[in-house]
Amino acid sequence: MLDRLVLAHLGAVPLAKLKPIVVANWVGALTDQVSASQVRQAYRLLSQIMTSAVDNDMIPVSPCRRIRLPRLPESHPEILTVAQVNQLAARCELGDHVLILLLAYGGLRIGEALPLRRRHLDVDGGTVLIAEAVTELPGGPVIDTPKDHHRRELPVPAFVVSLVSRLLATLPDDPEAFLFPGRQAHTTHRQQSYHGFRRRFTAAAAAADGLSDVTPHDLRATHATWVADSHGVMVAAHRLGHANASVTTRHYARAVDGRDAEVAKHLDKLGTEPAPRSGTQRARRPRKGSP
Known part of the structure; x- marks a missing residue:
């Protein structure tokens, strides 16, 4: 990202000449080329670099301030039922079957699931350690921290x-x-690619009833919704690795259909119909001058 989105545009600009207007123009140019998410990630990276420059007395103040960033599009994930997840997994061989269940029942990001190694799995304790994540870049995949x-x-x-x-x-x-190693003989020493899994996932979803539009990312949103519904948003945020629960509700967890009717029934049990006031109310005297 540094090479492709930051240095390719700003690499030749001296630090002292990197003013807010230059950064704003750069953000505007990127907005026409890449997604809003990538623009925001690139800006965050540049901001971190500029903060470091300020900390090291290279510039007096960061140029990354009061910059208008593109809004992220509203996400509307497809929330699956348990039966739908099982239907999807049943159409896959063992490796993809396990991967789909980890996404749905663990809430992992696909980039966190693909680089899992044997040492990350505690079978006796029933836990998975999320310690690495893979990012697909033009020069090849890069494994780093989550x-x-x-x-x-x-x-x-x-x-x-x-x-x-x-x-x-x-x-x-x-x-x-x-x-989840690579599928070809010369790639078994590294994790399989997301693109290969996505092709097989899409084929399995197309073969399942009513799941043709489902994506791997929808399984993470499905997990968030299941957990938020049963144990609350804070627990869901913790499992997804979110420091702020608002991210969980904004991008992942959704209300489960039918819950409003259940709430109404629950409140009906709590409340009682108030009795009308007994007795006959005295008629008010009309004001002077009124008919």
């Missing part, structure tokens, strides 16, 4: 752990072995 550098240990359902054990039995007995 988003916001937030490691987390994630308990997963026992039936998912059982399937993970079956998958591990087919892989090398090496702590560094990938749970």
